[in-house]
Amino acid sequence: MHKLVFKILRYSGLALIFREVFQRRKVTILIMHDMTADAATKAFLFWKQHYNVISLKDYLDARQHKKELPPKSLVLTFDDGHKGNFQLLTLIESFRIPVTIFLCSGIVGTNRHFWFTEKTLNAEKLKYLPDDKRIREMNKNNFFEDKEYPNRQALSAEEIKVLKESPFVELESHTRFHPILTQCSDEKAFKEINDSKKELSEKFDLEITGFAYPNGNYSDREILMVKKNGYEYALTADPGFNTLKTDPYLLKRLSVNDSENFDEIVVKTSGLWGLLKKIFRKDNAYH
Numbered sequence: 001m002h003k004l005v006f007k008i009l010r011y012s013g014l015a016l017i018f019r020e021v022f023q024r025r026k027v028t029i030l031i032m033h034d035m036t037a038d039a040a041t042k043a044f045l046f047w048k049q050h051y052n053v054i055s056l057k058d059y060l061d062a063r064q065h066k067k068e069l070p071p072k073s074l075v076l077t078f079d080d081g082h083k084g085n086f087q088l089l090t091l092i093e094s095f096r097i098p099v100t101i102f103l104c105s106g107i108v109g110t111n112r113h114f115w116f117t118e119k120t121l122n123a124e125k126l127k128y129l130p131d132d133k134r135i136r137e138m139n140k141n142n143f144f145e146d147k148e149y150p151n152r153q154a155l156s157a158e159e160i161k162v163l164k165e166s167p168f169v170e171l172e173s174h175t176r177f178h179p180i181l182t183q184c185s186d187e188k189a190f191k192e193i194n195d196s197k198k199e200l201s202e203k204f205d206l207e208i209t210g211f212a213y214p215n216g217n218y219s220d221r222e223i224l225m226v227k228k229n230g231y232e233y234a235l236t237a238d239p240g241f242n243t244l245k246t247d248p249y250l251l252k253r254l255s256v257n258d259s260e261n262f263d264e265i266v267v268k269t270s271g272l273w274g275l276l277k278k279i280f281r282k283d284n285a286y287h
């Protein structure tokens with residue numbers, strides 16, 4: 001059913017109109033999480049052919065120096081720091097496609113797990129709980145944030161070292177353990193935002209300037225904390241396009257949900273899906 005909807009939207013010409021008209025003078029930022037190499041191969045080729053893929057840094061430099069950007073500028077971002085991201089490095093380099101990966105500093109470089117991918121937990125329900133209650137619920141279900149599991153889900157320290165050396169990869173912050181910040185106490189939210197930057201710099205010698213709000217959730221408090229902690233910009237999951245004047249702490253992003261379906265990638269990249277979701281007020285299902 002979903003597949004058919006994307007096919008219709010793609011071949012209706014609406015996705016093409018969005019791309020050629022609405023996206024032409026805008027900067028589109030996409031969110032991926034753990035895209036497979038197969039899906040990425042198709043997607044990278046499409047993006048390379050129909051957009052101008054630029055790095056997040058190019059966009060930020062253009063803002064700062066009031067430089068013009070190429071038409072249909074597209075920025076690719078990956079959230080969380082999934083180990084599968086490392087499998088994309090060869091593709092990223094052969095396509096010469098710049099990406100930015102937002103890392104959870106308490107999970108990368110360890111065998112700790114991402115709570116929202118844990119099959120035994122109902123992540124969608126947990127997102128709506130006050131943070132201390134979410135932690136208690138997870139513990140009751142035998143999930144512990146700092147438990148080292150036999151298998152690894154996140155990028156290893158060695159992989160981060162290799163990614164860091166690539167001229168096509170930028171690494172930034174996505175908190176420590178990926179709580180829903182708006183459900184956290186002041187202390188916890190501050191610690192997650194502040195310590196993540198510190199940990200990434202201490203553990204991996206990274207210079208962190210950017211932040212992505214976990215699950216796209218933020219309020220005035222988080223914006224203020226991110227600014228106070230010296231981050232220069234922050235990315236939301238609010239669908240839409242950006243200009244050189246968009247608030248740097250409220251940059252918009254479109255989710256392509258790691259799709260393997262090419263029609264879906266085309267439609268979601270164009271912003272058409274984000275607009276429909278806004279109209280029908282559908283909740284975010286990403287992290």
Ligand SMILES: [Zn+2]
Nearest residue numbers: 079080215287
């Ligand atoms: Zn995330």
